[in-house]
Amino acid sequence: MTDRYCVFGHPVAHSKSPAIHAAFAEQTGEAIAYTAIEAPLDDFAGAWHRFTAEGGRGANVTVPFKEEAYRLCDTLSARARRAGAVNTLILGGNGETYGDTTDGVGLVRDLASHGVALRGARILVLGAGGAVRGVLEPLLAETPASLFVGNRTAEKAAALAEDFRDLGEVRGGGFEAVAGPYDVVINGTSASLAGDLPPLPDELFAPGATAYDMMYGAEPTVFLQWAAERGARPLDGLGMLVEQAAESFFQWRAKRPDTAPVRDMLRRSLSAS
Ligand code: ATR
Numbered sequence: 001m002t003d004r005y006c007v008f009g010h011p012v013a014h015s016k017s018p019a020i021h022a023a024f025a026e027q028t029g030e031a032i033a034y035t036a037i038e039a040p041l042d043d044f045a046g047a048w049h050r051f052t053a054e055g056g057r058g059a060n061v062t063v064p065f066k067e068e069a070y071r072l073c074d075t076l077s078a079r080a081r082r083a084g085a086v087n088t089l090i091l092g093g094n095g096e097t098y099g100d101t102t103d104g105v106g107l108v109r110d111l112a113s114h115g116v117a118l119r120g121a122r123i124l125v126l127g128a129g130g131a132v133r134g135v136l137e138p139l140l141a142e143t144p145a146s147l148f149v150g151n152r153t154a155e156k157a158a159a160l161a162e163d164f165r166d167l168g169e170v171r172g173g174g175f176e177a178v179a180g181p182y183d184v185v186i187n188g189t190s191a192s193l194a195g196d197l198p199p200l201p202d203e204l205f206a207p208g209a210t211a212y213d214m215m216y217g218a219e220p221t222v223f224l225q226w227a228a229e230r231g232a233r234p235l236d237g238l239g240m241l242v243e244q245a246a247e248s249f250f251q252w253r254a255k256r257p258d259t260a261p262v263r264d265m266l267r268r269s270l271s272a273s
Contacts (some may be wrong), residue, residue, distance in 0.1 A: 004055050005034045009062040012036045016085035017060050020245045021109035024257035044068040052091050058252045059089045083134040086247040104138035106244030116210045124182040125149050128156040128190035142169040150178040175199050181206035187213045192221040205232040217271050240261050
């Protein structure tokens with residue numbers, strides 16, 4: 001019987017995960033079926049348990065269920081515990097649920113694949129919500145010189161940075177406390193969704209700096225347009241999406257897909273849309 005996987009979200013129809021995992025399965029010769037399931041907002045746990053009762057072996061979890069997924073797990077990876085969120089569920093042999101988060105490692109791998117050095121870098125991360133919490137541990141593991149979390153609500157950034165103080169040189173504050181230059185600036189706010197730009201100083205970027213938006217679209221986000229105008233190299237989050245999927249696939253199937261052709265395929269279909 002074909003092993004079943006899915007992505008849970010609400011809404012989920014737009015998700016690219018089924019196409020990504022179908023490409024990974026074809027590439028690696030793994031016989032899996034991967035679908036998108038819209039879980040009810042008030043019963044995520046029920047949706048997961050129904051899925052496993054019907055033969056589901058694992059799942060990805062997207063907005064708005066990552067924290068709920070975290071709460072239902074019997075066992076968590078260390079990085080998921082730090083993140084307070086789970087994007088990858090695995091059904092264990094005796095029916096228990098194991099949770100992991102692959103978003104942060106996805107970001108770090110995508111940056112690496114574009115030749116962006118994090119060791120010794122001065123990093124600015126914008127935003128202090130769940131998306132940012134999920135990437136701080138893997139970023140700090142790369143031993144940057146410093147990491148500043150800048151957020152509209154200063155106290156949230158300070159509190160978030162405090163939670164990761166044991167892992168490296170990390171501080172947090174409001175946008176007014178952002179003082180460049182930075183080598184790598186990562187936008188993890190949801191401001192791009194609304195077409196907004198966080199208020200940032202013009203002299204934000206060091207020479208050769210990279211600007212990364214965890215969002216992506218057919219067109220560059222306002223943040224990336226703004227950054228490119230100031231000389232930074234713009235990268236969007238499409239590669240992170242593919243890399244986090246590849247790490248989930250690895251957790252389930254113990255095979256590492258080649259991500260570059262899948263990223264290129266998605267890029268082509270985005271530009272065509
Ligand atoms: P996610 O799970 O995507 O991280 P979230 O936890 O709701 O979502 O966090 C959204 C982040 O985007 C927050 O850091 C938020 O700033 P506040 O903490 O001040 O609310 C930030 N954000 C959302 N809209 C924004 C905007 N228009 N300008 C700047 N920051 C914004």
